[in-house]
Amino acid sequence: MNHTDPDRTERELTEALAALAQGVRAAPDAYRTARGEWLRRERRRRLVLAVLIAVVFALATLIGLWVLNQAPSEPGVIFSGLGTGPGLPGHGPGA
Amino acid sequence: MRPRHPIPVPEPPVEELTPAPPDPAESAREAGLARLFEQHYASMLRLAVLLGADDPENVVAEAYYQIYRKWRRLRDTEAAEAYLRSTVCNLTRMRIRHLQVARKHVENPPEETVVSAESAALLRDDQRVLIDALQQLPARQREALVLRHWLGLKEGEIAAAMGISSGSVKTHTARGLAALTQAMEARR
CATH class of the missing domain: 1.10.1900 (c-terminal domain of poly(a) binding protein)
Structure with a gap:
């Protein structure tokens, strides 16, 4: 095999790529089209993000309200409201 | 009663309804x-x-x-x-x-x-064969060859663009070039 073949292929490849690239033309309104698409996608991304945050916030609020609603309504041991416990003034060991 | 001469009072400037100034x-x-x-x-x-x-x-x-x-x-x-x-x-x-x-x-x-007919129409026959052979190569080999021979990038730049090591760039380039040479030899 000839040792110059890779060199020749390299040269031909460079020429072929240059010729192919030369035929590619950008559309004149490419920037306007692409910019419109960026802005539209960015708006949609922000909207989706906002909706997601709102949904998570609403879910957290609902779960919190449900948990609070499950608390027992009868008077408990800690907050008896009678004021006669041993920790109150007048009932301690030094009294 | 003295006639009153109206003094021309400059009208207050009407503020145009312009959108808020954009973020810098x-x-x-x-x-x-x-x-x-x-x-x-x-x-x-x-x-x-x-x-x-x-x-x-x-x-x-x-x-x-x-x-x-x-x-x-x-x-x-x-x-x-x-x-x-x-x-x-x-x-x-x-x-x-x-x-x-x-x-x-x-x-x-x-x-x-993959190459549009419009673009390929500008190529000679041998160039079209070469481009077809290039499109048949694995993606990494094709990328390495295009970045090297069209953009003229150095190995380090090609490696950065492809996210691989310089050694891999050498390997991909050599293999791709060998495959293209073989394809062109078969045609000649």
Whole structure:
């Protein structure tokens, strides 16, 4: 095999790529089209993000309200409201 | 009663209903992107075509959208160009892989005409054969050859664009070139 073949292929490849690239033309309104698409996608991304945050916030609020609603309504041991416990003034060991 | 001479009173300036002044960072991003678009859009489009993208406009638009989102994290314009190049390579590779997978699930897959007929019409026969052989190469070999022989990048730059080591770039380039030489030899 000839040792110059890779060199020749390299040269031909460079020429072929240059010729192919030369035929590619950008559309004149490419920037306007692409910019419109960026802005539209960015708006949609922000909207989706906002909706997601709102949904998570609403879910957290609902779960919190449900948990609070499950608390027992009868008077408990800690907050008896009678004021006669041993920790109150007048009932301690030094009294 | 003395006639009163009305003194002309200047009318208060009517405030025009203009939109709120844009964010300076947003304006800088818009201006930077417009400049980047003007400087590199055509070359990125050509790169996508040479890499074999079937919809180069969409690939390049997607690459610009990604840079639009990550604009604040960019160091400078040089970094932007390298980032764009790398993104176009990755997106084109992903697109081609997607098409290959999609073709496997179609009963009568269409012929692989990645280079548009309009662009290929400008090529001589031998060049068309070479480009066809290039499109048949594995994606990594094709990328390495296009970045080396069309953009004239150094090994380190090619490695950065492709996200591989310089040694791998050498391997891909040598293998790709050997395959092309073999294809051209078979034709001669």
